[in-house]
Amino acid sequence: MSENLLTLTDANFDETLVGADTPVLVDFWAEWCGPCKTIAPILEQIAEERAGQITIGKLNVDDNLATQARFDVMSIPTLILFKGGEPLVRLVGAKGKGQLLEELDRHL
Numbered sequence: 001m002s003e004n005l006l007t008l009t010d011a012n013f014d015e016t017l018v019g020a021d022t023p024v025l026v027d028f029w030a031e032w033c034g035p036c037k038t039i040a041p042i043l044e045q046i047a048e049e050r051a052g053q054i055t056i057g058k059l060n061v062d063d064n065l066a067t068q069a070r071f072d073v074m075s076i077p078t079l080i081l082f083k084g085g086e087p088l089v090r091l092v093g094a095k096g097k098g099q100l101l102e103e104l105d106r107h108l
Contacts, residue, residue, distance in 0.1 A: 004047035006057035010066045016057065018085035023108060024055045028071070028078040030062050035094035036077045042097045046104075053108055081107055 008016060008026060017024050027043055029036035047056040061068040061076055071080060071087065079091040081104060088107050091100070 004051060005044060006055060008057040008059040010064045013067050017082050020055055022053060022055050023081055023083045024057055025079055025081050027056065027058045028061050028068060028073045028076055029058055030060060030076055033076050039077055039094045042100065045097065046100065054104065
């Protein structure tokens with residue numbers, strides 16, 4: 001995983017999001033999810049290109065069931081943008097880079 005991406009877990013989720021200096025886009029994903037693998041390089045590009053504006057974190061839903069359930073993540077990939085620890089936007093399904101940036105830019 002890229003150095004620009006955070007690995008989130010049930011244990012560090014709240015502390016990481018509340019303490020973040022920038023909005024955090026959380027990618028709820030799993031190893032077996034094809035569309036998750038499709039968007040992974042796009043998220044890495046956005047993390048690198050928008051460093052300082054947005055932080056991107058990845059939460060494996062198979063390993064972190066409590067956080068997955070807390071945010072009612074039923075399909076993956078689900079991307080939720082958090083600001084100050086509060087969810088702002090939820091995007092479900094694989095999206096292209098342009099679509100993702102268009103949606104995110106409204107909230108950055």
